[in-house]
Amino acid sequence: MEIDLQANLRKYYTNIRLSGGFIIVYIFWQILKMLMLMFFGYENVYDFFEVSKEDYESLKYILIISTVLIYFVFFSFHFYVGIGAFRFRSGRKIKKRFIVATVILLVMSVWSAFQNFYTDNIDDTVIASFILDATLCFILSDLLITLFKIKKSQKLVEG
Numbered sequence: 001m002e003i004d005l006q007a008n009l010r011k012y013y014t015n016i017r018l019s020g021g022f023i024i025v026y027i028f029w030q031i032l033k034m035l036m037l038m039f040f041g042y043e044n045v046y047d048f049f050e051v052s053k054e055d056y057e058s059l060k061y062i063l064i065i066s067t068v069l070i071y072f073v074f075f076s077f078h079f080y081v082g083i084g085a086f087r088f089r090s091g092r093k094i095k096k097r098f099i100v101a102t103v104i105l106l107v108m109s110v111w112s113a114f115q116n117f118y119t120d121n122i123d124d125t126v127i128a129s130f131i132l133d134a135t136l137c138f139i140l141s142d143l144l145i146t147l148f149k150i151k152k153s154q155k156l157v158e159g
Contacts, residue, residue, distance in 0.1 A: 005157050008146065012150045013089050019143040020085025027078045033129065069079055079103050085143060094155060102147075106140040109133055 051059065084098040113133035116126050 005153055009150065009153050011145050012153065015146045016085050016143065016150070017089040019146070020082045020089065020137050022119060022139050023078055023082035023085065023136070026132065027075055027082070029132060030075065030078070033034075033125075037127075051116070074108075077101060077108070081105050083138075093152075098136075099144070099147065102140060102144055106144070109137045109140060113137055 051063070058118050081098070084095075084101070087096050088098070113136075114129055116130045116133065119126060
């Protein structure tokens with residue numbers, strides 16, 4: 001019985017590591033997608049921010065700084081959860097804020113996955129983004145389930 005529990009724990013820890021790796025790789029996809037959208041998706045910067053030229057000139061710094069901050073927070077959440085999974089895998093104790101951050105990221109990802117279809121032009125990029133967002137939702141759900149399975153298995157091994 002104990003051998004099965006140890007094997008399951010090894011499997012769960014490997015799953016945690018793979019989930020963390022996917023989340024880190026997903027950040028790079030999001031950065032690449034954002035850069036492609038900014039440089040190739042719009043004729044000019046006014047279209048990106050959906051403002052007129054006059055409004056952009058008066059709000060330029062506020063728009064740029066707020067956009068950078070939003071993306072920074074978004075990427076920081078992903079990075080924190082991905083690195084947290086690696087840290088947990090390497091033997092560190094799991095913290096409640098990691099679980100809370102993972103749940104928040106899951107909620108944001110579910111919302112983001114369906115946000116892709118609220119556009120007039122659904123092309124290959126939108127479909128690819130939906131597939132990756134749906135995969136991220138699955139990975140985050142699997143990460144949370146695996147964390148709880150590990151806690152349960154550790155209690156059985158110790159008790």
